[in-house]
Amino acid sequence: MLQIIETRILSVVSMYYLAFLSISMAMLGMTAGALLVHFKLRMITPANVASYLSRVSAAFALAIFLCFLLQLASPLPIVKVGTLLVI
Numbered sequence: 001m002l003q004i005i006e007t008r009i010l011s012v013v014s015m016y017y018l019a020f021l022s023i024s025m026a027m028l029g030m031t032a033g034a035l036l037v038h039f040k041l042r043m044i045t046p047a048n049v050a051s052y053l054s055r056v057s058a059a060f061a062l063a064i065f066l067c068f069l070l071q072l073a074s075p076l077p078i079v080k081v082g083t084l085l086v087i
Helices: 002-013 021-044 049-073
Strands: none
Touching: 002 021, 002 049
């Protein structure tokens, strides 16, 4: 749901010119997460799994907040030709 919301916000802000970029960035984020789990799996033990999950969850919540602030702070371009209806 978060990925769909961020893709739609970026599509509206960039007027659909960068929609493919947002999908590519989402795929890159999923790959980065998978690589993080793959390489850090040996360091996680049953004793420290709770602290690791709490740190990762807090970092994810902070990243969501910062991404929404960045996306909402982006100015909307006003294009008169795109909003003109010719009959």
